[in-house]
Amino acid sequence: MFGFILQRLWQAIIVVIAMSALVFCGVYAVGNPIDVLISPDATQDIRAAVIAQYGLDQPLWQQYLTFIGRILHGDFGRSFVYSMPVSELILSRLPATLELTLVAVLFASLVGIPIGMYAGYKPHSPISRAIMALSILGFSVPTFWFGLMLIMVFAVQCGCMPAGGRGDTVSLFGVDFSFLTFDGLSHLVLPALNLSLFKFSLMIRLARAGTRELMLSDTVKFARAAGLSEFTLLSRHVLRLISIPLVTVFGLELGSTLAFAVVTETIFSWPGLGKLIINSITSLDRPVMVAYLMLVALLFIVINLVVDLTYALLDPRLRKGRA
Amino acid sequence: MTDTVKPLATPLLEVTNLKTWFPSGRGEVKAVDSVSFSIAPGEVLGLVGESGSGKSITGFSIIGLIDEPGRIVEGSIKLEGRELVGLPAHELRAIRGKVISMVFQDPMMTLNPVLSIGMQIKLALEAHENISSSDARERAIKALAQVRISEPERKVDFFPHQFSGGMRQRVAIAIALLHRPKLIICDEPTTALDVSIQAEILAEMKELVSELGTALIWISHDLAVVSSIADRVAVMKSGQIVEIGPALAVLTKPQHEYTRALLDALPSRARPGQLLLRGSGIADAAPPPRKSATANLPPLGSPYLVIDDIVKRFEKPAGLFRSLAIKSGLSRPVSTVLAVGGVSITVSRGDVLGLVGESGSGKSTLGRMAAGITVPTSGTIRLNGQPVMSAGRSPKKITTRIQTIFQDPFASLNGRMRIGDIIAEGPLAHRLVSRAEAPGYVKQWLAAVGLDPAFADRFPHQFSGGQRQRIAIARALAMQPDVIVCDEPVASLDVSIQAQIINLLIRLRAELDLSLLFISHDLSVVRHLCDRVAIMYQGRIVEEGEAAEIYADPQHAYTKRLLAAVPVLPQAAE
Incomplete structure (x- = not known):
């Protein structure tokens, strides 16, 4: 097990280095931040001074090495636009996104999996058919449209839900959270629902497919022949057996939601990372973009590592042979 | 029903006129159709039949676990006088596992x-x-x-x-x-196991049952296994019990012709080499003439397929870090499995060599190496003096004169190809026939293995297991081989189908002067078909010789153990 983790860490380092080089070159090719940073009527001297100040007069490889050198000292550079350290900027936005995505993904799993298992357990009942129709809808409706509809119905027509923002937050361990106040919670419901719709449908379909297949297996038949109740059967046998594909998708979805909650955050003016990255791209704020994308790569690696470790926890057959 | 010995005590279980049907597109499939029997406390009833006879569905009906959309349409199942048919789900559940429990066929799937x-x-x-x-x-x-x-x-x-x-x-x-149940339903519980394990489980089961006074329904397709455990035997065919009575009487003096046919299909009851009772089928046509010159082949009986000191070691490929660690001595080398450890055997031309062993003995790996499918770690395999595989870093099979028939006819045929194309594929690739000749050639082979030549346009899923195995045999023979490696070709087939395939192999072997390497765990089939037998144990051949000698007088302890473990049918006292 230890060797396995070591190997994964080694892979993580290579991925992060490759990612940083790729992103650095890619962003460099997008455009010259100077054109955005300096007003067009600035003199040539001021221009040159600013270029030198940000180190933009150096060749690309040298800029990259300087950048890597700073990162090794924990310095991700300063944002061109906000004039504050990138790490501080990202950390100030991360909790909002983290809160939103965790609520969304947990809702999708905790509600979607039981519903999906029911649909797989009774595949021919009208309720199951309705569930499956709902999940197809969840797959096919575009997120932005669903978000706009939510705002229109609940915020505009009924007026019972706020249309955007985070609402009141409570500071816990120095981090602001919305879900601890009623106002914050009411602000959280709509964007979380919007974000979870796709994952919710995915979890339903996965849980249903797995349950349906397993209900015909000898394992379930044997457990039934031993007189186990249907609830024990589903909660102890079936859930454990379908959990491996579910954990895989949970991990992947958690990562992609964290990284790309952009649309939902934009619609509901949620002050998270998604909005930050959109703003940085339009203003060619290179340090923020590079740091953000490296963070995303790192997040995926960490989540995948946790998923792999969870496999070993869930399936005893995977525990051997990895030492 | 010829239920001659009615149990005297009140029966533990009484099944009367049970009908379990499955609705399908074309009306109802009558899986169980008017079955009646009863079991006394502590009695062992053997339920025998071929696949599709309804014996398993009978078991599932009793325990109330019939898969949708099947249902019991009529009849009654009484457990100690209490009616089980129509009982609400929770009451049935209270009985399952407590009063009636069940053991399934494949222990790999049930836990x-x-x-x-x-x-x-x-x-x-x-x-x-x-x-x-x-x-x-x-x-x-x-x-x-x-x-x-x-x-x-x-x-x-x-x-x-x-x-x-x-x-x-x-x-x-x-x-x-x-929960100390009063009745256990065992659905082919030893079918997936090796003979020696089967013998152990059978003995233990018998002991436990008599110790605890549990009644048993032992469902099996194997008459010999049933005869070794059951007090009474019921023979099922197409959803009905055709004969029921004391085990000895049914198996030695069968009354119904189907029971007789089942018994006659067993190779253990025929003289070795004799054709077994044939099921209904089309008269087989003669195989097409040999394409290649047979002039330079050695005479019958001379050494033909020579396997010399062959070794196969399976190892996991080591990754970059591990191989570095191994080289620097930090880590031990990757564990290897020695599947075949130095085997030398010779198949003479026209001979049938039986290769017997339990699962994991390396017999299939040896067969795959002989057929040029798996690359040996060391050692040589020569056919008529020529190597079967090319030399070099990634050896390839370089002869078409050795072909294989695999165990599972469902997995070995490509389900998306027409069987005519499946059979013609190899001969076309090796230019044994031209594209214009191919359809006629395929038809000749289909006729030779007892199939209607018009089947060439059909797909594998349209055939039964026995028919598919015939197709697989036609595919192998269409390559004009001299040697065929048969890897458990009859293991997944019912006895009557097994008898047909064995007959086909006996006939084709004689007509085509084939040499066979016949791999099997079934000692009675091997005895029937093979001239020589090699017993394989843990990757080595422990004993080899003439079939009759080995069966009559086994020398090695393992062979003795293996032969003793085979369940035998009671012989009729004549």
């Missing part, structure tokens, strides 16, 4: 792979009683000890994959016995 044995036993205990965790654990340990599992205190925390097939089946039996 949940992600729960420990102890946990699975605990769940089964909790199904019928309130029990504390520590008590459940104690009961689990006792249950494992009862089915002869050594070190039950340690094994209770094992997961199913840490057990062998026989051990898993013991665990399943332990779970079935937990």
Whole structure:
């Protein structure tokens, strides 16, 4: 097990280095931040001074090495636009996104999996058919449209839900959270629902497919022949057996939601990372973009590592042979 | 019904006129059609039949676990006088596992792979009683000890994959016995196991049943197995019981012609080499003429396929880090499995060599190497003096004169190709026939293996298991081989189909002067078909010789054990 983790860490380092080089070159090719940073009527001297100040007069490889050198000292550079350290900027936005995505993904799993298992357990009942129709809808409706509809119905027509923002937050361990106040919670419901719709449908379909297949297996038949109740059967046998594909998708979805909650955050003016990255791209704020994308790569690696470790926890057959 | 011996005591289970039907597109499939029988407490009833005869559905009907959309349309199942048909689900559940329990065929599939044995036993205990965790654990340990599992205190925390097939089946039996049921339904419980394990389980089961006074319904396709455990035997065909009576009487003096046909199809009851009773089928046509010159082949009886000191070692490929670690001495080399450890055998031209061994003995690996499918680690295989595989870094098979027939005719045929194309594929690729000749050539071979030549346009799924195995044989023979490696070709077939395939092999071998390497775990089939026998154990040949000599006078301890484990049919006292 230890060797396995070591190997994964080694892979993580290579991925992060490759990612940083790729992103650095890619962003460099997008455009010259100077054109955005300096007003067009600035003199040539001021221009040159600013270029030198940000180190933009150096060749690309040298800029990259300087950048890597700073990162090794924990310095991700300063944002061109906000004039504050990138790490501080990202950390100030991360909790909002983290809160939103965790609520969304947990809702999708905790509600979607039981519903999906029911649909797989009774595949021919009208309720199951309705569930499956709902999940197809969840797959096919575009997120932005669903978000706009939510705002229109609940915020505009009924007026019972706020249309955007985070609402009141409570500071816990120095981090602001919305879900601890009623106002914050009411602000959280709509964007979380919007974000979870796709994952919710995915979890339903996965849980249903797995349950349906397993209900015909000898394992379930044997457990039934031993007189186990249907609830024990589903909660102890079936859930454990379908959990491996579910954990895989949970991990992947958690990562992609964290990284790309952009649309939902934009619609509901949620002050998270998604909005930050959109703003940085339009203003060619290179340090923020590079740091953000490296963070995303790192997040995926960490989540995948946790998923792999969870496999070993869930399936005893995977525990051997990895030492 | 010819139920001559009615049990005197009140029957434990009384099934009358049971009909379990499955609705399908074309009306109802009558899986069980008017079945009646009864079992006395402590009695063992053998339920025998071929696949599709309804014997398993009968078992599932009794325990109330028929898959949708099947249902019991008529009849009654009385357990100690209490009607089970029509009982609400929760009352049926209270009976399942407590009064009636069941053991399934494949122990690899029945246990949940992600729960420990102890946990699975605990769940089964909790199904019928309130029990504390520590008590459940104690009961689990006792249950494992009862089915002869050594070190039950340690094994209770094992997961199913840490057990062998026989051990898993013991665990399943332990779970079935937990609540001291009055009736256990065993659905082919030893079919997936090796003969020696089967013999152990049979003996233990008999002992447990007589010790606990449990009645048993033993469902099996194997008459010999049933005869060794059952008091009474019921023979099923197309959903009906055609004959029921005391085991000895049914198996030695069968009244119904179907029972007789089943018995006659068994190779163990015929003289070796004799054609077995044939099922209905089209008269086989003569095989097409040999394409290649047979002039330079050695005479019959001379050494032909020579396997010399062959070794196969399987190892996991080591990754970059591990190989570095191994080189620097930090890590031990990757563990290897020695599947075949230095085997030398010779198949003479026109001979049939039987290769017998239990699962994991390396017999299939040896067969695959002989056929040029798997690359040996070391050693040589020569056919008529020529190597079967090319030399070099990635050796390839370089002869078409040796072909293979595999065990599972469902997996070995490509389901998306027409069978005509399946058979013609090889001969076309090796230019044995031209594209214009191919359809006619295929038809000749289909006729030769007893299939209608018009079948060439059909797909494999349209055929039964026995027909598919015929197609696989036609595919192998269409390559004009001299040697055929048969890897358990009849293991997955019913006895009557098995008899047809054995007959086909006997006939084709004589007509085409084929040499066969016949791999099997079934000693009676091997005895019937083979001239010579090699017994394989843990990757080595422990004994080799003329079939008759080995069966009459086995020398090696393992051979003796193997032969003793084979269940035998009672012989009629004449």
